[in-house]
Amino acid sequence: MGPTRAQFIQYAPAALALASTTVGPWSALIAAAAGAGAWAINASAPALRSLIACGITATGSGIAAHQVLASGMDPLYALGLAVPAGAAALAHHRNTTGELAALPTTPAMAPVGQTSQAQLITAWWAEFISGPTQTEGRKLIQPGANLAHLDLDAGDDHVSFTGIITLPQGQQVRVKAADIASVYQIPVSQVDMGDPKHHAPNALPVTVHLKKPSAAPQIAAGTPTTPEQLWAAHVAIPEGAMPGTTLTLTRYDGPLDWEGIATRDRKAIGTVNIQDLAGNLDLETIQIALAPIDKPSQMGVRVMKEHALMHGTMLSAVVDELAMDARGYIRLGTYIDARPALVPLAQPGSGARHLYLVGGSRSGKSGILEQVLLSAHRSRIGVILASPQAGTIAGASLAAYCGDGLDEAMGALRLAYALMLDREARYRSPAFPFTDPLILAVIDEAHMLLSVSSPYHAEAKAIVEQLTRRSLKRGIGVVLATQTPLAEDLGNSTVIRSQLLIGGGAVFLRCAKGQGSLVGANAVEGAEGIDLSRIPSSWPGQYAKVADRDMSGLATESAAGPEDGTFGLGYLLTPGSQAVQFRSLHLDVPPASLAGGQPPVTVEDCDAWRHQEAITRTPMVDQRGKNLIGSLADLLTAAQQGPTARPQQSAQTHPASPTGPSDGQELIKPRILELLRDESIPMTAETIARKLGTSAKHIKPRLSELKKRDEVTNENGLWRAAA
Template sequence: MGPTREQFIQYAPAALAVVPLVAGPWSALAAAAAGACAWAVNTSAPHLRSLIACGLTTTGCGIAAGEVLASGMNPLIALGLAVPAGAAALAHHRNLTGHIPAAALTPATTTKGAGTGAGLTSQEQVIAAWWAEFISGPTQTEGRKLIQPGANLEHLGLQIDGDHVAFTGIITLPPGQQVKVREADIAAVYRVPVSQVELGDPKHYAPNALPVTVQLKVAAAQPQITAGAPTTPQELWAVYVGVPEGAMPGTTLTVTRYDGPLDWEGTATRDRRAIGTVNLQDLAGNLDLETIQIALAPGDKPSQMGIRVMREHALMHGTMLSSVLDELSMDARGYVRAGTYVDSRAALLPLAQPGSGARHLYLVGGSRSGKSGLLEQILLSAHKSRIAVILASPQAGTIAGASLAAYCGDGLDEAMGALRLAYALMLDREARYRSPAFPFTDPLVLFVIDEAHMLLSASSPYHLEAKAIVEQLTRRSLKRGIGVVLATQTPLAEDLGNSTVIRSQLLIGGGAVFLRCARGQGSLVGANAVEGAEGIDLSMIPSQWPGQYAKVSDRDMSGLATEVAAAPEDGTFGLGYLLTPGSQAVQFRSLHLDVPPVSLAGGGSPVRIEDCDAWRERDTIAQTPMVDKRGKNLIGSLADLLAAAEGAPSSQEAAHHHPGGLHVVAGSSRPSAPGAAAGASDGQELIKPRILELLREQSIPMTAETIARKLGTSAKNIKPRLSELKKRDEVTNENGLWRAA
């Protein structure tokens, strides 16, 4: 191989300095040839000028040396003429130093402490030469201005690590002077980005001595994620999810099945610490997926969480109800099958808690989300489990299985009547079961409220009464064997009458099912946050599966079908999240009803409610408002309720007309008892039963004065009776607060 362009420009003057000593006058031709070659290789103007000047000098010296030798003069004179020729060659070499490409600074074979070789002696000498030439001096090329004369680079050190090359040093000046060299100046000299130059902060160093670090060559950043590799999920997890700002910080992923970047399963593990609740929306953002493509499955250990990423959803084809009909009956733990989890396991829903009462259920779902189908399935499960049902359906004619209910309030007014009946039944059982002993001889009761927002929202004419009744039911009905299933269209607080009590009691007392909601109304964050379902946005559940629009357009529409059964995969009906107490919301899909629930019930009459005062007077109770005109003072006992239903003045009404505005509590559960109890309020024998009834009914500790005010008598009549009850261990006293034992 011939010499490179740089080698030719650099070493041509040396040849011109030697040729005149041999070729004599013919060296002029050699100089001309060198200039022509420099022009041919496209040399820059400064290089060409330097080469011409060097060529003229060396050629003149060569001609003079040739003449001296030809005339027979002393050869030492001819040898002396080589000195100016060498000086010209050295000047040309120095002119070339400021124009060496940046690649020359970082040769791949250079190492710190390399010995002197051909051309440049070492990498450190090149760096120092550039510094002296452009920044500090003392030499200065004509037409070039030094950045700061005297700002020398001391303690130069070179660092080479693979593709990374950097040098460090200290910029020093005599005492009393200040370093004025800036990062941009150094970057311009060494032809690197300003971001690769770092100067010491003058606040922390002497003004005449600042450390400097220059990254001459930065190693190329290696990609952290390799597309298409089997370990892509682990790498994605480590980079975006397991980091401190990720959805599951401190976790690592173990992939158990991998069929592509959008179809894999794995287990997230956190070292000896619980993972806790996971924000599904944040996790989907970390993995650059839609929330519907990710399913979480809590593991047996709190430090583990199952993860599933799906290209085609595992629940697209659904599960027919008729194929799992035998699983709809309640098991020994009080659970029924509500659907199928995304991992193909049965999704179980609690309807009762054997040994302690019933369970609540909070159901959210917008139009065409599958909410009514799930309610029909719950009615069928209750029927097969011998659970009586009271149904309140403000929107008439929406529940196909309404005939399975023992009492159905169809329509707004009738639904409010069903709500009153459920409350009366709870009061009746409270009067009959002072100390509940399970199992009940009476059947469990499930009170189902569909479209509850029509009763509870502020725009409802029954807003105040319905809110007061539902709050009391969700608080007190479970231990009396009455569970509440409340269904609304959105998780917004407005749908529950802006009552935090109702939703908290529903979630504590049972489970929750979240189906698709209208856009902008399905977020479970902020004021609508639900523990265990953080980050879920129900409006992100699609109404149809991806590609469904194309599937519909490709169907054969040439004929008209009179009877067509909708396939489960035609929509996302019943797709949502199931939340049970103490767990994470898990993606599931309710069962698909291919036939009406009444047909699946197999005939038979609905499960009847026990024969009691509330049930016998159900029609009258359904028409009796339970609050006053201001929507306050909810009737608190069955005796008052039956008295109000019969139109007789109850103890509550008497309290409104009492001069002191005191509330008199009835002493018996029979309708005739209130008057007798009120008339004998001063009788000593009737005070103790009334005290016990008050303390058991209120379930809160009270002072003797408070008990006296509620019973409409004086404290001096109450205190001796409390002492007697305490001796019989029927009441307790803690710091002056009395409660039933």
């Protein structure tokens, strides 16, 4: 097939020049120059038409001049023939004086900032879209669809124009985005046209991006970049750990050693899933520490290559700080930002506080318990210690009563419960401060007493539930330590853990693999995403030293330093806050040597303390784990009957009858409470007596006693359990 129209227009001057070489060198030279010029500047169609006309005129003049000279005529005639050629050249110059350079084929080559750009845009629009045009055989996209109100926006990295496609009244715009893109040789995505539904049919706005600014480079996962960029790309996104936040660095010593503040505009950040945050930043959870600050909309963040708490804090250097302050707090360790880590043991004017401690073997749990015993001793707080695993607590001599071993530990629990009942009997309307000392009931390895496999499961569970619920306002706090946060370690009791967390602080240390998750069924508010099994048993690099037989830093003659293991490293949680990384104080000497040679803090002289030997041997529930002794009088009665007289034996020996044994032998008050709570409907005293198989004369006095203790209510002779 032959050349296209465009090819003919472009190559005609050169072809004409080539053909004219046989008739005249000057005319050939003129035509060749015209074709070469058109080729070089990629001239538009009007310019090519002008050049062709100029080339034809010049060629004809050249042929005529050549013939004149060849025939021997006067050379002046040949010179006169140059006049038409010059006129043609002047006409071509006039035709192309206002002509612009061609629009670049790609937006990136567009001349930026030239005023002629708008004229060139309009020329292309008229040439290919709207007309009028003199190009033969061209089909316009929509004749008459002119581009009005042209506005050009040109910068160093972008070129775009806007306008309105206008047609006479009664016509409709049919120009499409693909048509405009084909004319200006750009992607269709760079053409934005208005919605015809929202504009007149004959006027449609259009925006064309001839050159778009290069998009900001996307942050690829694993590519080294600044912490702010990593934060914006992975943490602050909607599915990130802290959506909508921005990071401001306060210290930067490398990509794995920096500190900053995360801020959310006018919104509280709340709790943060530490595991999600570590995943966003492609780090281990131990390398990240969060530190809540005063503003709810801000959170301190720290990323560590070498852990800030690796070298620990020695206990012997801060003995004076161990005593409880005026607010009831003791120092338990050091936070990741070097601030003292404080936990409450008491709240002046309100009673005691609980402490929940979780940590596996060799995690530093015993060291924290020893430190708590020492702090209690220096704060003049009495301690009842229950240690089912004998000989594990070095500071046991600081306790007023120590149950060392499984049976003795159960006895210590009974004594703590008896002291609570005693104080309830003596302080019906407690007024603080107590004249009696504060007491801590410390339960180490609590799972040995509370788990279902324990022979004391039912009794220990019932006692600990009551202690965690009722003891704080009587000045008795519970310090409970287990090896895992699993519900099984607490006898599958949600009451115990919830009351411990509400009533004080919590310490979470390293646990065995698969047993340290604080999510799912073991969720703890404020500790979302923490997996205690991810805390390593030794610092990074220690494994390599052992594997390579590298003994540097592992001298056998010197005492083990804190950096030789992660003992005491974990998270500290106080009510209403975020769990924060901390490390307990390093105990380099026995706690008894720091006690100053003073004897243990004793418990007040009371009935429960005076009968401690009988009480520690007296079971307080029946074989079903029900009917926990509810008053000191009932407890002392059971204790006087001897350690083998279980409450359920009297019911088996003496069948229930109107003439049965006294209520002290039957322990009728717990049965009354259990009945009223189970039935959940009001009953008369006679109905209660009939259901319990006894007489009303035994029931009515006990109901009156329970009413004085606000455990039951009476409305028009109908009794029900208090809410």
